[in-house]
Amino acid sequence: MKVTDVQAILISIPLKKPTSMSNKTVTAREYVVTRVHTDEGITGSAYTLGGSVVLAAVNETLKPLVMGADPFDTERLWDKMFRTTLMLGRKGAVIRGISTVDIALWDIKGRALNKPLYKILGSYTDKIPLYSSGGYYRQGESFQQMADEMAGIVERGFRSIKIKVGALSFREEVERLKILRRTVGDDVQIMVDANCAWNDLTYARRIMRAFEEYHIGWFEEPVLPDNFRGSAELAAMFETPIATGEQECTRWxxxxxxxxxxxxILQPDVAVVGGVSEWMKVAAMASAYDLPVSSHYFHDVHVHLMASVPNALVAEYFPLDLDIMVFDTVVKEPLKPDKGYLPVPPRPGLGMDLDEEKLKHYRIG
Structure with missing residues (x-):
């Protein structure tokens, strides 16, 4: 089998309302969708968040590196893509592009062997525990409205939820969390995600101490991704776990x-870290240190990876109707949670088939 073509497109799916976190506001979600085609008529698919820079990386830089290659040679092709683009890649847009090509190659493997991806990777379980992300900031939405929305998610069977923090004043953030805890009760695990909002460690310590009163499951990305020292200080100071890694690239x-x-808690993202090949290496390395991994978004792919490792903690899931992450809009059969778990689809490869008409509708590049 040989790779005959690599095609990436850029789609933009508008959100119904502007949605904010600590560091930005989004009105649409842009995804790069990569397809790798073979001479046997098997096509692998993948996607990542990103714009025109990632699109160009796939179509102009990475495509020539895999043309004519055997799609089963994922280790060799990953190394070739990474080393060839080292000067301009290493982290960021190019690695996201590499991630999509690698994921698509693994999808091809599964489809060619007529096996779900997790069975090829070495399955550990047939379903994975989930938490639901929500609780973003929306103009005109009260704290109680946010809490009621998350309570509705709990009623669907989720026992763990995550909200955004870091965009408001100290007093407002504490009050917002207090209302959420009062609304969902004490038996629901609440995680908070600051999206790297707290560069001032003194302030970070102060607000994290205030949050601990409400029994937080973890503090996510309290500081910038490269501030290892600051994150380590907070990890040593608090019993509540520090979770980070969604923006980190490669095993190194x-x-x-x-x-x-x-x-x-490590949070490798398959669409950021370098694809399936690199995600599995990170999970294995984490297990040697007895560290759990918790995947970030992209549940279509992560369901297979998290089901393949013994140190998987819990995977992130975004209900489509919360209008936050919306790629399921273009998926023919989106995965459906069952009482806080996500069963691994038995279909070959990723088991993710895309709606071609909807892709055309949302395509912008």
């Missing part, structure tokens, strides 16, 4: 996170 980036003791 996670090696540094681990060596600095900057996180209690």
């Amino acid at each position: 980036g996670f090696r540094d996170l681990i060596e600095h003791k900057a996180a209690d």
